[in-house]
Amino acid sequence: MTGSNTQQSAVPLRGAKEAHATKxxxxxxxxxxxxxxxxxxxxxxxxxxxxxxxxxAAICAPLITPQNPYDLSTLSIMDxxxxxGTSNFNGYTHWLGTDGLGRDMFSAIVYGLRISLTVGATxxxxxxxxxxxxxxxxxxxxxxxxxxxxxxxxxxxSFPPILIALILLAILGRGADKTMIALIAVQWxxxxxxxxxxxxxxxxxxxxxxxxxxxxxxxxIIFRHLLPNCFTPLLVVLTIQxxxxxxxxxxxxxxxxxxxxxxxxxxxxIANGYQYMLSGAYWISxxxxxxxxxxxxxxxxxxxxxxxxxxxxxxx
Amino acid sequence: xxxxxxQRLLQxxxxxxxxxxxxxxxxxxIGDPVELLINPDADQLTRDAVAHSLGLDQPLxxxxxxxxxxxxxxxxxxxxxxxxxxxxxILQRLPATLELALGATLLAITIGIPLGLIxxxxxxxxxxxxxxxxxxxGFSLPTFWVGLILILTFGVWLGWLPVFGRGETVAVFGIxxxxxxxxxxxHLALPVLNLALFKVALFIRLTRASVREIVPQDFVRFARAxxxxxxxxxxxxxxxxxxxxxxxxxxxxxxSVVAFAVVTESIFNWPGMGKLIIESINQxxxxxIVAYLMVxxxxxxxxxxVVDLLYAVLDPxxxxxxxxx
Amino acid sequence: MTEPLxxxxxxxxxxxxxxxxxxxxxxxxxxxxxVTDVSFELARGEILGLVGESGSGKSVTGLSIAGLITxxxxxxxxxxxxxxxxxxxxxxxxxxAIRGNDIxxxxxDPMTTLNPVLTIGQQFFxxxxxxxxxxxxxAMKEAETALIExxxxxxxxxxxxxxxxxxxxxxxxxxxxxxxxxxxSVVIADEPTTALxxxxxxxxxxxxxxxxxxxxxxxxxxxxxxxxxxxxxxxxAVMYAGRIVEAGPVQQVLSNPAHPYTAGxxxxxPGDCLPGSRLxxxxxxxxSPLQLPSGCAFRTRCKYARNECAEKPPEVxxxxxxxxxxxFPLTEVQNVRRK
Numbered sequence: 012m013t014g015s016n017t018q019q020s021a022v023p024l025r026g027a028k029e030a031h032a033t034k035x036x037x038x039x040x041x042x043x044x045x046x047x048x049x050x051x052x053x054x055x056x057x058x059x060x061x062x063x064x065x066x067x068a069a070i071c072a073p074l075i076t077p078q079n080p081y082d083l084s085t086l087s088i089m090d091x092x093x094x095x096g097t098s099n100f101n102g103y104t105h106w107l108g109t110d111g112l113g114r115d116m117f118s119a120i121v122y123g124l125r126i127s128l129t130v131g132a133t134x135x136x137x138x139x140x141x142x143x144x145x146x147x148x149x150x151x152x153x154x155x156x157x158x159x160x161x162x163x164x165x166x167x168x169s170f171p172p173i174l175i176a177l178i179l180l181a182i183l184g185r186g187a188d189k190t191m192i193a194l195i196a197v198q199w200x201x202x203x204x205x206x207x208x209x210x211x212x213x214x215x216x217x218x219x220x221x222x223x224x225x226x227x228x229x230x231x232i233i234f235r236h237l238l239p240n241c242f243t244p245l246l247v248v249l250t251i252q253x254x255x256x257x258x259x260x261x262x263x264x265x266x267x268x269x270x271x272x273x274x275x276x277x278x279x280x281i282a283n284g285y286q287y288m289l290s291g292a293y294w295i296s297x298x299x300x301x302x303x304x305x306x307x308x309x310x311x312x313x314x315x316x317x318x319x320x321x322x323x324x325x326x327x
Numbered sequence: 328x329x330x331x332x333x334q335r336l337l338q339x340x341x342x343x344x345x346x347x348x349x350x351x352x353x354x355x356x357i358g359d360p361v362e363l364l365i366n367p368d369a370d371q372l373t374r375d376a377v378a379h380s381l382g383l384d385q386p387l388x389x390x391x392x393x394x395x396x397x398x399x400x401x402x403x404x405x406x407x408x409x410x411x412x413x414x415x416x417i418l419q420r421l422p423a424t425l426e427l428a429l430g431a432t433l434l435a436i437t438i439g440i441p442l443g444l445i446x447x448x449x450x451x452x453x454x455x456x457x458x459x460x461x462x463x464x465g466f467s468l469p470t471f472w473v474g475l476i477l478i479l480t481f482g483v484w485l486g487w488l489p490v491f492g493r494g495e496t497v498a499v500f501g502i503x504x505x506x507x508x509x510x511x512x513x514h515l516a517l518p519v520l521n522l523a524l525f526k527v528a529l530f531i532r533l534t535r536a537s538v539r540e541i542v543p544q545d546f547v548r549f550a551r552a553x554x555x556x557x558x559x560x561x562x563x564x565x566x567x568x569x570x571x572x573x574x575x576x577x578x579x580x581x582x583s584v585v586a587f588a589v590v591t592e593s594i595f596n597w598p599g600m601g602k603l604i605i606e607s608i609n610q611x612x613x614x615x616i617v618a619y620l621m622v623x624x625x626x627x628x629x630x631x632x633v634v635d636l637l638y639a640v641l642d643p644x645x646x647x648x649x650x651x652x
Numbered sequence: 653m654t655e656p657l658x659x660x661x662x663x664x665x666x667x668x669x670x671x672x673x674x675x676x677x678x679x680x681x682x683x684x685x686x687v688t689d690v691s692f693e694l695a696r697g698e699i700l701g702l703v704g705e706s707g708s709g710k711s712v713t714g715l716s717i718a719g720l721i722t723x724x725x726x727x728x729x730x731x732x733x734x735x736x737x738x739x740x741x742x743x744x745x746x747x748x749a750i751r752g753n754d755i756x757x758x759x760x761d762p763m764t765t766l767n768p769v770l771t772i773g774q775q776f777f778x779x780x781x782x783x784x785x786x787x788x789x790x791a792m793k794e795a796e797t798a799l800i801e802x803x804x805x806x807x808x809x810x811x812x813x814x815x816x817x818x819x820x821x822x823x824x825x826x827x828x829x830x831x832x833x834x835x836x837s838v839v840i841a842d843e844p845t846t847a848l849x850x851x852x853x854x855x856x857x858x859x860x861x862x863x864x865x866x867x868x869x870x871x872x873x874x875x876x877x878x879x880x881x882x883x884x885x886x887x888x889a890v891m892y893a894g895r896i897v898e899a900g901p902v903q904q905v906l907s908n909p910a911h912p913y914t915a916g917x918x919x920x921x922p923g924d925c926l927p928g929s930r931l932x933x934x935x936x937x938x939x940s941p942l943q944l945p946s947g948c949a950f951r952t953r954c955k956y957a958r959n960e961c962a963e964k965p966p967e968v969x970x971x972x973x974x975x976x977x978x979x980f981p982l983t984e985v986q987n988v989r990r991k
Binding site: 266 | 350460463464466467469470471472475476478582589590594604616620623
């Protein structure tokens, strides 16, 4: 059903929808139905499968890579900058070539992916927890607490994330922990705003009234009753923010102010390849970039599909 | 109207003040302010003299006031890499960044809005799907990596366009601009394209979402039912409504483009303030960092003010002065 | 009612002649027959009340007549004759010249029908300009006159207002004035008073009635509210599940309904029953438009239904100018007993 016809065709449909809704459903079958609907779009199916492969590869990195890229003893400078598909001294074929230190690019990418995903996911989840708590408190307590928190959110969101991250890293310096702090600081506001918006709606519902009437503790009301009902929009924001966190980390690392050299995420790999690119060794930069792109693309496609299905009324 | 502007300016001043506290605490109190302001090679005597002249023996709040006082007078320290006042350094680099950001914003609008309109109006057609798929792609491409690909493709393999630096400039009112020369334009092309790509995707999505929100509304159906020509419905009824959110976002995104120029400038060696800030961070040239941040904050406050005013002008439902939105 | 009902002068053709009109929506989950085989005619100065529950196809009928059905909907058969001219086969351009000019529509919700970012004057100009060459100042003069006619005080100032500066009742008057600005001969009003307060509703009804009589406009008044129809319309057509189940002069149909559905609708009007007595209601709910019962769609809820009703019911004449699609139309005796 699309565009201009929603209004007209919604009316004759009402009967059909009601009939459908009366069927009792268990949680499992609901989940299955959701999964089936999700995979109804071929792009979304491809997205989630790709994402699964990417995550699996990152987790199983030591098992599927021919070389540990951190183990300097296995590296030979003789193998440096081999183009894709060349075999090295030991007869092993580097399908994606090698970098300036003779590191197998495939191994480096899979390990880099691991670092990128870890940093991205960790910061996204921490930001989720912080933002969720702030948003819920703002909505539940209301009044001045609400005003203060939302003022902070507004202030922060009026500046682009990369700028805030830049400021923080300029103050804090380079490092994995500092990068994560910057990413969390950049993202929490999005969760806070989302959760507050849905919590404000839920707060007015009867069941919260009932819970208050029963003199349940505030914590119990917030986490047992309010939170589960605000979770759907959070899920969408989490997916989209995860992609943003990974991009931002890669960008900061590329600029040389994010992760240190000892933790070569995809962004650092690309930065390292940059210096060789003009001399023709394109693969050192291009392949990590493609890995990054595939990861982001699959997350974004999944996020887009989730948003379309759950439609929590997000503007962007 | 005037009350509204004054109110907004006061709010903006508040934001600048808040940011100055953060920057002060972050850069001055955590780091060593003496190191910040003088050459690291200076001897102890000079250090003490500087420490005293800065009032470092004073309590923190007085130090902040001193910092604020000199900031108001345009003194944010001297860059010890370039040995000129930091604020002057930033302002020198500002036109290059503005040129880049304006170019990218314009490009993003001219490509993104028409494509978004098409995608929104012809929702189920194959080209709308192609546009939307392209926009997810554009959304997912990391800016810095696209920059590398552009350099590789147009600079290295095809050799069509220059990939480094700003090219020939012409002085207008004492400011150097590169878009007025052919060479300058050639140098602008790739960085602008690079910076615009992400925003193109954003404008496509925003425009499409707005169109899809407006088209099913009663007043559009009423306009059609009154026999108004579809092109007129589009320009007078649909476009006029979607321009409100779009203009607002254009303003906000311009600020974001200025910030994102950091990445593009670093890749294309563009001598703007973004490249300068990254270099300054790497060289610990803190006066320049502080100056950059203060300039950016003021710029953002100004952009937000302009956006608010535009919003009020465009949307008759917004009454100036009465809201504290 | 000042004029005798349903008496057209012999030589005058009906302005609007609808016959066998059917509209379907092809949705993913199946085909919805929104309007099926609808026929009626309308003369100048006549008001037809098109009554039914939501989803009965009454609004879609209005949109089909004006050629405003868009995909996935489609008018599949039937004819719409306006002054003897067939509209269903016209090109989109030719239809557009008629819409807002000779056939006009008034929508339900005045709060959303006007464009929020154009002034009232500009919205008048849009509609006038779409159909004839006219300077802006000339259009404003016309608009001012039109606003006076719909009872808006200080019309000149109103023209510079934006919709949000007007009240709901005021906005609906503006919508009506805009709809009538090009002097249409047919107006389709889709529940234009439903969203308004009762007092404003009756003011607007009176004003509409006066305008229709003065200007000799034929009007289709789409509504779910039988009580509005009673004092306002000349003719009545009751729709159920996409079909007109009963049609005829208002007073006769209401005083002596022939179709059990019409009778059921009348019984559920609160005003008609004694204080304290139980309000009647039609048992069950409307059938899903995807799975309509065979034959008479109402038979699953009809207390008079018999086996024959599974066949397509005949259209029977139940009085002068009155028809009902029913095997067993109610008789006067049954109606007396019903009360």
